[in-house]
Each structure stands twice: as structure tokens, then as C-alpha cells.
Amino acid sequence: MPFDRLVRGVDGWAGANGRSDVFAQIGDAEYVPRHIEHAGKIGPGEFRSRMAEADAVVAHAGMGSILTALELGVPILVMPRLGRLKETRNDHQVATAERFKAMGRIEVAMDETELPEALDRLTDLRRADTISAQASPELLDAVRGFIFGARTPR
Amino acid sequence: MSRRRPKILAVASGGGHWVQLRRIAPAFEGAEVIYVTVEPSYRAQVGDAGFRLVVDATRWNKLRLVRMLLQIAWILLRERPDAVVSTGAAPGFFAIRLGKLLGARAMWIDSIANVERLSMSGQKIMRHADRCLTQWEHLAGDSGPDYEGAVL
Numbered sequence: 323m324p325f326d327r328l329v330r331g332v333d334g335w336a337g338a339n340g341r342s343d344v345f346a347q348i349g350d351a352e353y354v355p356r357h358i359e360h361a362g363k364i365g366p367g368e369f370r371s372r373m374a375e376a377d378a379v380v381a382h383a384g385m386g387s388i389l390t391a392l393e394l395g396v397p398i399l400v401m402p403r404l405g406r407l408k409e410t411r412n413d414h415q416v417a418t419a420e421r422f423k424a425m426g427r428i429e430v431a432m433d434e435t436e437l438p439e440a441l442d443r444l445t446d447l448r449r450a451d452t453i454s455a456q457a458s459p460e461l462l463d464a465v466r467g468f469i470f471g472a473r474t475p476r
Numbered sequence: 477m478s479r480r481r482p483k484i485l486a487v488a489s490g491g492g493h494w495v496q497l498r499r500i501a502p503a504f505e506g507a508e509v510i511y512v513t514v515e516p517s518y519r520a521q522v523g524d525a526g527f528r529l530v531v532d533a534t535r536w537n538k539l540r541l542v543r544m545l546l547q548i549a550w551i552l553l554r555e556r557p558d559a560v561v562s563t564g565a566a567p568g569f570f571a572i573r574l575g576k577l578l579g580a581r582a583m584w585i586d587s588i589a590n591v592e593r594l595s596m597s598g599q600k601i602m603r604h605a606d607r608c609l610t611q612w613e614h615l616a617g618d619s620g621p622d623y624e625g626a627v628l
Contacts (some may be wrong), residue, residue: 385492
């Protein structure tokens with residue numbers, strides 16, 4: 323699903339600030355970036371390695387992007403897709419972004435007007451602590467218990 | 477306790493659903509695991525585990541959903557897993573509905589992205605799955621899903 327507001331916003335910021343070190347996976351966006359290196363879709367291996375090498379990540383408020391950035395300890399700024407602009411099915415990304423921001427895990431720009439300033443700040447961020455590559459021990463226990471019958475289900 | 481290794485069908489669509497499934501994968505150790513997903517390149521991440529592809533679809537794309545349903549039915553009939561575990565979305569919904577009909581046990585783990593309410597698939601699958609988990613404590617309830625921690 324395209325997310326032109328984000329692609330256009332980051333491209334404009336890169337142009338205004340003379341940044342030539344931005345790479346974007348833009349999917350099937352209609353907007354063609356003029357200032358940033360970009361590709362339609364890259365594979366998960368390249369996605370992860372490009373993220374690992376980055377100083378910071380800018381993405382929609384999707385869990386694939388957020389969890390991968392947290393696993394790699396790369397600061398991440400998200401802008402939520404909006405259901406009413408048909409960028410996704412509903413406005414769940416707004417709630418996701420707000421909740422993860424409240425937890426101190428991510429940076430958020432609620433829309434394209436907040437994006438340039440958030441991008442300015444992002445480049446000052448230090449690399450964050452990485453999270454473990456696994457789910458919480460509690461959740462792993464619950465799944466194990468379910469599969470192997472170690473615990474009686476409620 | 478089972479006499480043999482349980483056979484697990486681990487099901488997720490692409491992106492965040494898949495990343496979350498991979499984060500609970502350590503809990504599958506000791507089981508025979510067959511992953512079912514929509515993105516061919518994920519195969520490289522699962523090592524020796526089984527790997528089956530189905531077509532990608534959302535609930536807005538009825539024809540593809542039917543194809544996905546048939547593919548999942550075929551996988552279930554061939555593999556006859558003891559349990560189905562899914563982090564969503566559409567493929568997990570189908571795998572749990574059909575898997576239950578074939579006698580498998582089923583666990584739905586709703587995506588951590590759903591912080592205000594359970595996903596639509598989650599709400600629909602809850603009464604069919606043996607266990608339905610939310611990753612947010614405030615969404616758990618007596619008549620709702622359970623909370624048992626999160627993927628992070």
C-alpha cells in the first residue's frame with residue numbers, strides 16, 4: 323500500500339537539508355522522490371541489513387518496521403497511516419504510534435507537518451539499546467504450555 | 477504429555493505478523509514446525525522447519541481469499557497438525573477455523589499493533605480458538621482474550 327505523504331515529506335526534508343544519505347523503500351507510491359535514493363520493494367534480508375547500517379529509520383507505524391528497529395537498536399521515527407486517507411484500513415496506526423511513544427520506544431510525527439522537525443531531531447538521537455530477539459519469557463511460557471500441555475489451560 | 481513431538485502449524489501473513497511469529501518461535505523448540513506465510517523470501521529464516529506458501533490477501537479481496545482458504549485447507553489435510561498457532565491475520569484466521577474442524581488445537585495471538593481493541597480477525601476467531609491472547613493487559617478480560625505478556 324502506498325504512503326505518499328511520508329515519501330514526499332522525507333524527500334522534501336532531504337532536499338531542503340542537502341541530505342544525500344537517505345535511502346527509501348517506497349512500495350507502490352505514486353510520488354517519485356527527487357532527492358533520495360529509492361526502490362519499490364526490497365527483500366526482508368536487504369531491509370534488515372539496510373536498517374542495521376542506518377543511523378535512524380523513518381517508517382509507517384507498522385509493527386514489522388518498529389520491532390525490527392528495536393531489535394537492531396536503531397532509533398525509529400514513525401508517521402501513522404490514516405484510514406480516512408485510505409492509507410490503511412483504519413486508524414489503528416495512530417493508537418499504536420501513541421502507545422509506543424508513551425512507552426518511550428519510538429519517535430512519532432503525527433502528520434507531514436510534524437515530520438521535518440521530527441527528522442531534524444532524529445539525526446541527533448543516539449543509538450538505542452537493543453531489545454532481545456525473542457518474545458517476553460511470559461509469552462514464550464504461555465505458547466510452550468499450550469503446545470506441550472505443561473500447564474492446564476484456563 | 478504426548479508420546480511424540482507435537483506437530484505445529486505456525487501461521488502468519490507478512491510484515492509485522494511474521495516478525496511477531498518469529499519472536500515466539502523459541503517456544504516451538506521440541507516440536508515439528510511447519511510455517512505457513514505469504515512471502516517466499518521468508519523461507520531463508522526458518523532453517524530446517526517446514527515452509528508452505530499461500531497467496532496474500534486481505535478481506536477486501538474476496539477471490540484471493542478463497543484461493544488462500546483452499547490452499548490452507550490443502551496444507552491442513554496433508555499435514556494434520558496437532559496445533560495451529562497464529563499471530564494473524566487472514567491466513568491464521570482460516571487455519572484456525574479449518575484446523576479446529578480437523579481436530580487440531582488452536583492459539584491466536586493478536587498483533588501488538590492492536591492497542592485499542594482486538595483485531596477484527598481476533599474478535600471473530602476468539603470463540604473458535606482454544607486460547608486467544610492479547611498483548612495488551614488493558615484489553616484482557618473475563619469474556620475477552622487473556623494477557624500473557626507480549627512479543628517484546
